[in-house]
Amino acid sequence: MKKIYKGRVTEVKQAATDLYYIKISAANFSANAGQFISVLCDNCTLRRPFSVMDCENGVITILFKLKGKGTNYIKNLKEGDDIDFSGPFGNGFSLTDKRSLIIGAGVGVAPVLFLKKEFDKKGVESRIIGGFLNKDAIPANINLDMISTDDGSLGKKGSIVNFLKDEIKNYAPYRIYACGPSIVLEKICETASQYGIQTQIAMEKEMACSIGVCRGCAITLKNGKNATVCKDGPVFSGEDIKW
Amino acid sequence: MVDLSVNLNGLILKNPILTASGTYGYADEYDDFLSVKNIGAIVTKAISLEPRSGNTGRRIMETDAGMINSIGLENMGIKAFLENVLPKLEEERISYIVNIAGATFDEYIELGKICENSRIRAIELNLSCPNVHAGCLEFGTDEGSLYSLVNAVRNVYSGKLIAKLTPNVTDITKIAIAAQNAGADLISAINTVKASGVRISYVRGKFYQERINGGLSGMGIKPVALRAVSSISEAVNIPIIGMGGISSLNDIFEFISVGADAFQIGTANFTHPTIAEDLVNQLAEFIEYNGFASYEELKNKIREDIKNE
Ligand SMILES: Cc1cc2nc3c(=O)[nH]c(=O)nc-3n(C[C@H](O)[C@H](O)[C@H](O)COP(=O)(O)OP(=O)(O)OC[C@H]3O[C@@H](n4cnc5c(N)ncnc54)[C@H](O)[C@@H]3O)c2cc1C
Ligand SMILES: Cc1cc2nc3c(=O)[nH]c(=O)nc-3n(C[C@H](O)[C@H](O)[C@H](O)COP(=O)(O)O)c2cc1C
Ligand code: FES
Numbered sequence: 436m437k438k439i440y441k442g443r444v445t446e447v448k449q450a451a452t453d454l455y456y457i458k459i460s461a462a463n464f465s466a467n468a469g470q471f472i473s474v475l476c477d478n479c480t481l482r483r484p485f486s487v488m489d490c491e492n493g494v495i496t497i498l499f500k501l502k503g504k505g506t507n508y509i510k511n512l513k514e515g516d517d518i519d520f521s522g523p524f525g526n527g528f529s530l531t532d533k534r535s536l537i538i539g540a541g542v543g544v545a546p547v548l549f550l551k552k553e554f555d556k557k558g559v560e561s562r563i564i565g566g567f568l569n570k571d572a573i574p575a576n577i578n579l580d581m582i583s584t585d586d587g588s589l590g591k592k593g594s595i596v597n598f599l600k601d602e603i604k605n606y607a608p609y610r611i612y613a614c615g616p617s618i619v620l621e622k623i624c625e626t627a628s629q630y631g632i633q634t635q636i637a638m639e640k641e642m643a644c645s646i647g648v649c650r651g652c653a654i655t656l657k658n659g660k661n662a663t664v665c666k667d668g669p670v671f672s673g674e675d676i677k678w
Numbered sequence: 679m680v681d682l683s684v685n686l687n688g689l690i691l692k693n694p695i696l697t698a699s700g701t702y703g704y705a706d707e708y709d710d711f712l713s714v715k716n717i718g719a720i721v722t723k724a725i726s727l728e729p730r731s732g733n734t735g736r737r738i739m740e741t742d743a744g745m746i747n748s749i750g751l752e753n754m755g756i757k758a759f760l761e762n763v764l765p766k767l768e769e770e771r772i773s774y775i776v777n778i779a780g781a782t783f784d785e786y787i788e789l790g791k792i793c794e795n796s797r798i799r800a801i802e803l804n805l806s807c808p809n810v811h812a813g814c815l816e817f818g819t820d821e822g823s824l825y826s827l828v829n830a831v832r833n834v835y836s837g838k839l840i841a842k843l844t845p846n847v848t849d850i851t852k853i854a855i856a857a858q859n860a861g862a863d864l865i866s867a868i869n870t871v872k873a874s875g876v877r878i879s880y881v882r883g884k885f886y887q888e889r890i891n892g893g894l895s896g897m898g899i900k901p902v903a904l905r906a907v908s909s910i911s912e913a914v915n916i917p918i919i920g921m922g923g924i925s926s927l928n929d930i931f932e933f934i935s936v937g938a939d940a941f942q943i944g945t946a947n948f949t950h951p952t953i954a955e956d957l958v959n960q961l962a963e964f965i966e967y968n969g970f971a972s973y974e975e976l977k978n979k980i981r982e983d984i985k986n987e
Contacts, residue, residue, distance in 0.1 A: 437710040643948045648703035651738035
């Protein structure tokens with residue numbers, strides 16, 4: 436059930452340039468891949484939404500990128516500090532039992548790493564690939580089946596979308612899951628649809644309430660209807676999105 | 679249990695803490711966090727005659743001490759509300775007030791009639807809506823058009839009529855007097871403050887602007903709201919529901935001191951989803967701990983002490 440949790444910070448650790456992990460212990464909290472929590476930050480009117488990257492035995496991991504007031508507040512938290520967050524929010528990914536390709540771009544790898552773990556637990560075959568700016572932008576201690584960097588400093592050189600066609604041909608996935616910048620998601624959906632492959636993508640939008648009431652995060656779908664990223668999403672079928 | 683009840687010109691509520699339109703959905707959306715039925719009343723999201731899909735593009739932006747919204751009154755329309763939501767409100771015994779928004783004069787009257795026929799106990803007229811027949815000027819910015827509008831709704835609606843005022847006017851006392859003369863039972867204030875949110879970034883030698891024009895709410899508007907409520911209370915004798923940046927018991931005392939009789943909590947619900955019920959409990963505890971008999975007694979005490987200062 437959605438509620439406010441008073442968690443305890445167990446670790447804040449740098450993961451890459453401007454990227455950090457925070458681990459929060461919060462009894463009884465559980466979430467599915469693709470769901471998010473909203474963190475209360477000092478001197479901020481609005482809570483900050485973050486995807487759950489892992490959640491096991493009452494410990495939540497978040498991977499976050501430094502941006503402004505809120506993420507700097509979180510970065511400066513210390514082990515043992517209290518952290519107020521609410522959740523879990525959103526629909527999360529829906530898993531298939533068929534072979535899937537999972538793509539994370541930048542900090543967008545966070546929710547899809549959780550998804551990969553869920554696939555592995557279910558014993559469903561999947562392949563996870565990630566695209567980053569350069570080698571310094573790759574979070575430490577993550578396992579990916581293929582990496583690309585824009586400058587070629589690690590893995591293949593170029594945007595991850597450039598390798599998508601080959602990935603599809605070689606791996607022949609039934610479905611593609613992705614999270615990352617909007618422009619990357621758009622290209623992934625475009626390519627996937629050329630091959631007739633379904634997509635599930637996790638979107639981002641500025642949020643106020645996180646529960647579907649303020650309508651601040653609404654987007655218009657292809658069918659003309661409005662959907663909220665916080666409650667109807669953040670995971671959508673790529674086919675439904677009007678880019 | 680302490681007596682927190684209020685009689686606002688005949689509108690009787692179990693306590694003076696309400697939740698503001700647009701921040702609480704239509705009914706029990708916050709029930710995961712608290713018991714919505716313990717709140718004095720929820721005010722629904724603005725409801726129009728026809729469903730509206732609202733504005734496209736950026737709809738919210740956080741500011742230094744609040745947020746700006748430009749939702750554009752996205753809502754399900756009165757028909758769906760009556761069919762799908764009203765039974766739930768009644769069944770769950772949630773105390774509610776329906777916030778209504780028209781695009782034209784006639785739409786407000788039509789909405790008033792529908793609420794009358796549906797025996798809705800109280801409606802709040804959102805007077806910050808652009809009048810499409812008058813150059814999209816807000817109904818609530820001109821005392822003449824506000825008077826005609828409130829009066830016309832008054833003639834078709836016999837429940838409790840609340841006029842919700844916009845702060846975006848030259849002299850809010852004139853507007854408040856017009857609302858009272860037109861037959862409003864209560865005044866609520868303030869709606870959001872007209873504002874622009876701007877973010878500038880400088881990327882690879884080029885400046886970029888992100889911008890939203892909309893209504894400012896939250897902590898930053900509390901001083902504007904206190905001034906407005908104060909002016910209104912000097913001008914009229916009907917009860918006032920104060921709002922604008924309320925997020926603590928002390929804020930409530932400040933609003934009482936300038937003339938508010940009840941309160942709405944808006945943006946603070948986003949930050950602290952349990953705040954409405956927390957404030958009900960804190961108010962009860964304060965009253966009990968300090969030996970007052972009731973909320974009414976506390977309210978009078980605050981006002982008397984200030985008068986004698
Ligand atoms: C469903 C969802 C999941 C997310 N998951 C992650 C994650 O796992 N890791 C991560 O690093 N980031 C994630 N984000 C983005 C993250 O919420 C923002 O980076 C963060 O709110 C920035 O806060 P700030 O105060 O540091 O930045 P500021 O720019 O100072 O924030 C100002 C305002 O804009 C909002 N905002 C700024 N950027 C974004 C954004 N990209 N998306 C939504 N709101 C934004 C803030 O919440 C705040 O209200 C997610 C966003 C959403 C909607
Ligand atoms: C996202 C959002 C949506 C709102 N929608 C409405 C609305 O539909 N009708 C209305 O009368 N006021 C609306 N308001 C204004 C609030 O009801 C309230 O008057 C204002 O936010 C000031 O209170 P606050 O500072 O506590 O938020 C909205 C405010 C916000 C933040
Ligand atoms: S953040 Fe309020 S509707 Fe999504």
